[in-house]
Amino acid sequence: MPTVLVTGGAGFIGSHLCGRLLGEGNRVICMDNLITGKISNISHLEGNRDFKFIKQDVTEYIDWKEDIDYVLHFASPASPIDYAKFPIQTLKVGSMGTHKTLGLAKAKGAKYLLASTSEIYGDPLVNPQKEDYWGNVNPIGVRSCYDEAKRFAEAITLAYHRTHKIDTKIVRIFNTYGPRMRKNDGRAIPNFINQALKGEPLTVFGDGRQTRSFCYITDLIEGIYRLMLSSINEPVNLGNPQELSILESAKLILSLMGSQSQIIYKELPVDDPKVRRPDITKARKELGWEPKVGLEEGIKKTIEWFQNGT
Numbered sequence: 509m510p511t512v513l514v515t516g517g518a519g520f521i522g523s524h525l526c527g528r529l530l531g532e533g534n535r536v537i538c539m540d541n542l543i544t545g546k547i548s549n550i551s552h553l554e555g556n557r558d559f560k561f562i563k564q565d566v567t568e569y570i571d572w573k574e575d576i577d578y579v580l581h582f583a584s585p586a587s588p589i590d591y592a593k594f595p596i597q598t599l600k601v602g603s604m605g606t607h608k609t610l611g612l613a614k615a616k617g618a619k620y621l622l623a624s625t626s627e628i629y630g631d632p633l634v635n636p637q638k639e640d641y642w643g644n645v646n647p648i649g650v651r652s653c654y655d656e657a658k659r660f661a662e663a664i665t666l667a668y669h670r671t672h673k674i675d676t677k678i679v680r681i682f683n684t685y686g687p688r689m690r691k692n693d694g695r696a697i698p699n700f701i702n703q704a705l706k707g708e709p710l711t712v713f714g715d716g717r718q719t720r721s722f723c724y725i726t727d728l729i730e731g732i733y734r735l736m737l738s739s740i741n742e743p744v745n746l747g748n749p750q751e752l753s754i755l756e757s758a759k760l761i762l763s764l765m766g767s768q769s770q771i772i773y774k775e776l777p778v779d780d781p782k783v784r785r786p787d788i789t790k791a792r793k794e795l796g797w798e799p800k801v802g803l804e805e806g807i808k809k810t811i812e813w814f815q816n817g818t
């Protein structure tokens with residue numbers, strides 16, 4: 509039975525990943541310092557004897573005596589309001605946390621998978637973004653704590669691959685949504701759904717013409733699982749290429765909820781990317797992967813989850 513360490517395992521994506529890995533017959537060690545993760549995301553797994561939760565900040569030395577077959581590094585604040593609140597922790601977990609987890613993978617002879625992000629493309633000047641695009645990142649802006657930490661994380665991951673021959677993988681995750689996002693995590697989809705549920709106006713930032721492409725969580729997890737088992741060492745984009753404006757996404761949520769809430773416009777956050785859409789040719793070709801859950805279907809499931817008062 510392979511043993512997998514998932515850092516950030518009590519977060520939105522990490523907890524879905526832990527569940528999937530247990531279902532595939534792995535032993536899972538879930539590590540999280542709970543600054544943005546939540547115990548309630550993993551409480552359904554805690555009765556499983558192959559699951560173990562350890563509360564730890566992964567920027568500290570990781571002392572683990574037994575064998576580990578895979579290290580999956582998913583720990584990091586990931587929502588713009590979270591990393592604005594925890595900029596130093598975000599920089600540390602992307603840099604020191606990646607270094608510590610790579611060191612652990614090296615010591616254990618484990619395979620390694622880094623959760624990277626579409627944010628490494630910054631405010632992209634080409635759309636859609638392919639893996640060979642170098643990006644357009646402000647190195648000192650308010651988003652730089654996340655963007656630059658993840659760019660460093662990719663660089664050190666490939667340095668460990670080239671120098672120490674570790675079998676590393678890098679997933680660049682585009683906007684993902686679904687059950688277990690925090691109500692107040694500040695991102696567009698949970699914000700709009702929770703504003704509509706409370707009968708409050710939906711807050712669209714800027715003129716709402718900026719675009720995003722939203723991927724449902726189960727599709728993302730399938731792609732990550734395939735990448736983990738693959739032999740691809742270079743970064744792979746995973747996301748849903750269906751692109752829409754933020755205003756369209758707010759209107760879609762209102763119509764799916766039959767909500768009478770108004771839309772109000774607020775100031776656009778600094779360095780908010782104007783467009784974002786993954787080119788997933790590589791994932792299609794090399795992983796045989798593409799998203800299966802349409803936007804309406806995924807948003808309906810997410811609305812249901814928030815309605816059930818989680």
Ligand code: UDP
Binds near residue numbers: 683
């Ligand atoms: N956004 C918005 N209203 C909100 C939350 C977000 O208009 O209440 C916009 C935000 O400015 C961005 C897009 O929605 O253009 C996606 O933002 P999110 O925070 O979900 O993630 P990002 O893709 O920026 O990392």
